[in-house]
Amino acid sequence: MSISCVSAEEKRKESEEAAAATAIMARDEKIGIVGSGFIGQSWAMLFASVGYQVRIYDANPDQISSALDNIKKQLKTLKESGLLRGKLTADQQIQCIKAASDLKDCVEGAKFVQESVFEDMEVKKKVFQEIDEFAGPKTVLASSTSCIVPSKFTADLAHKENCIVSHPVNPPYYVPMVEVVPAPWTSKETVNMTRAILKEIGQSPVVFTKEQPGFGANRIQYAILNECHNMVTNGILSAEDVDALIRDGLGYRYAWMGPLETALLNANGMEDYMDRYGSTINNISKLLGPTPSWKKEDSKILCSQLESWLPTEKLQERREWRDVRLIALYKLKRDMKDN
Template sequence: LKTEIVGVVGSGLIGRSWAMLFAAAGYQVRIYDTDPSRMCHALEEIKLQLRDLDKRGLLRGELTADEQFSRISTAATLEECVKDSFYIQENVPEDAELKKKVHAELDKYIRSNSILASSTSAILPSIISEGLAHRNRFIVVHPTNPPFYAPMVELCSAPWTDPEVMEITRALMKEIGQQPVTINKETDGFVLNRLQYAILGEGWRLIRDNVISVEDFDIVMKHGLGRRYAFMGPFETAYLNSEGWKVYSERYADMIYRIQRSFGEPEKMVGPTLDKIQGECEKMVPMEKLQDRRQWRDRRLTALAKLINDM
């Protein structure tokens, strides 16, 4: 068991997940939320989730579910949450002004050697941290949802972040069982969302132009590309498919370039194509069945996590 404390600010979906990940690794966790009822709800949810993970043999770390739960407590004030924490993970809603306000307050209470991390999905680190006295201790630590089953986290420093903050955070993420990647330069959307939007953008154009249905496009991903992407990335895949990247380039570079040039301009996702996609999705999963389908997805993610952990 560790004596170090991690502060978790905001107890929504992502804050809760972080609390569980740090507790599983033996850290003491202090959660703070401006809405006390959300904090109570978060604790109840965490308890249920830990029991459920235990039942399914998926608990992380060496501690029992009850031991992990007992590592997590709530704080009455932001100051109490962060003043003794060596690492603070902020998870308030995705609004730049709100994040700046919360970090300005955090700035007053943190120790000069603590690390101040934000889960932001798309706000650049320099925007959130510019005016902070401790801006050299700030870093974006963007998780994938759900963090328990999709362990990749994007780490992105601001230009003024101490280099050791990146190093310590990378090591901490590995220690709690996540898979950190370093984003070397501030880039809108970091990398995961740029990729996600590239796929959605090309899907949008192909569906708009009647090249493929929504259902079949999703089959291309889940039974085609996705099968191997669950355990091997596209660069290694190409590397293996030919005798290395030089051969891959000799064989395919012209074709890839030709196809890439035909992609077309990005479009805002509104209008008749949107209605078409919504209509086809409703045929696959009626809106009143969304909750059932989410539960089905989480069960499949669990099974996949088990399979990959055993590799």
């Protein structure tokens, strides 16, 4: 006969965790999600992970039903793989996420509203005008837009001081960085609330002091893409070799630290780095190619090589391959308690 022995310390921890989960579950603060595509689904899951009561809305009712089914499937898979966020069970988190009957039901009484509709200026304007009608005086109205500055679609709103961009990286559940970009009229309270709630749900907010087109991640990404385009088009490197430069080189370091810290660790501080490499950076930078047009007729070499390497019909399979590896990296960074 075997006897199961549970220490007093283990019982105490279990009791504390159960109490914490009960307290989280008891919260009645509401989050509105407008747009039920993949990004909207990820936001819903993140907010539910800490017990927010999430209401998700989409102009297409069939899309909401499909989104809820997919969220349920994802949360159960996350539980099985040990990657579920928060102290609530998968079933408790699923219970936190419900379909909104209409936009008013989604927005009214919400603490925070996250919009994730199509990346189109006119669509953003229309949706935010509708959201603004039902928003409370302190409701934060955030957009997932990847490059449209908030002043372009919030200028005429009654609650424009509550509007802000909260732009995640796809997929947000495994890539925590979020760009927080205020409009010129966004209040300090809105910025602080957005930063606090993103940290609460386990994301890593990067807060801008002012808006700029493309924000930060895309501007850096575009600078890299421009030189990649030039090297392939000029026959210096193949498309596969260009990607290998990042994948098997810089990417190893950038998965753990940014380019500035990378530079610091390659010298004895930034001033020493500049003494060693500053003139070289300056001289090479002057030789970088012009910005490509990024029109398909001017990019035939690049497009042809990429199609041969990764045919269009294989892209979904490759996306799934990518996500498996991002999940593994997320788990590694989480387990190592990376800051």
